[in-house]
Amino acid sequence: MLIHVVTPGETLWQIASRYGVDFARLVAVNELPDSGRLVIGQALIIPRAARQHTVESGETLWNVSKLVV
Structure with missing residues (x-):
């Protein structure tokens, strides 16, 4: 998940495209009553797509966490 802070002149459409x-x-994620x-x-x-990783023998939680950043 990311956070975007709205700046002057930005539209929701531009932010979504970016x-x-x-x-x-x-x-929907931001529960905006008026998207305009x-x-x-x-x-x-800013929602991000879920990522999956199959843990392999010898991997640690630390190693896996560096993969999904």
Whole structure:
């Protein structure tokens, strides 16, 4: 998950495009009642696709955590 802070002149459509996130998903995740009204300084959650990793013999949690950053 990422956090994006809205700056002057930005639109939700631009933010969704910037992060490669579906517009409707961005609206839903942030529970925005009016997708046309953003507030400068507003923090938006940018959802990221889930990642999977099959643990192999000898891997540690530390090693796996470095893979998914």
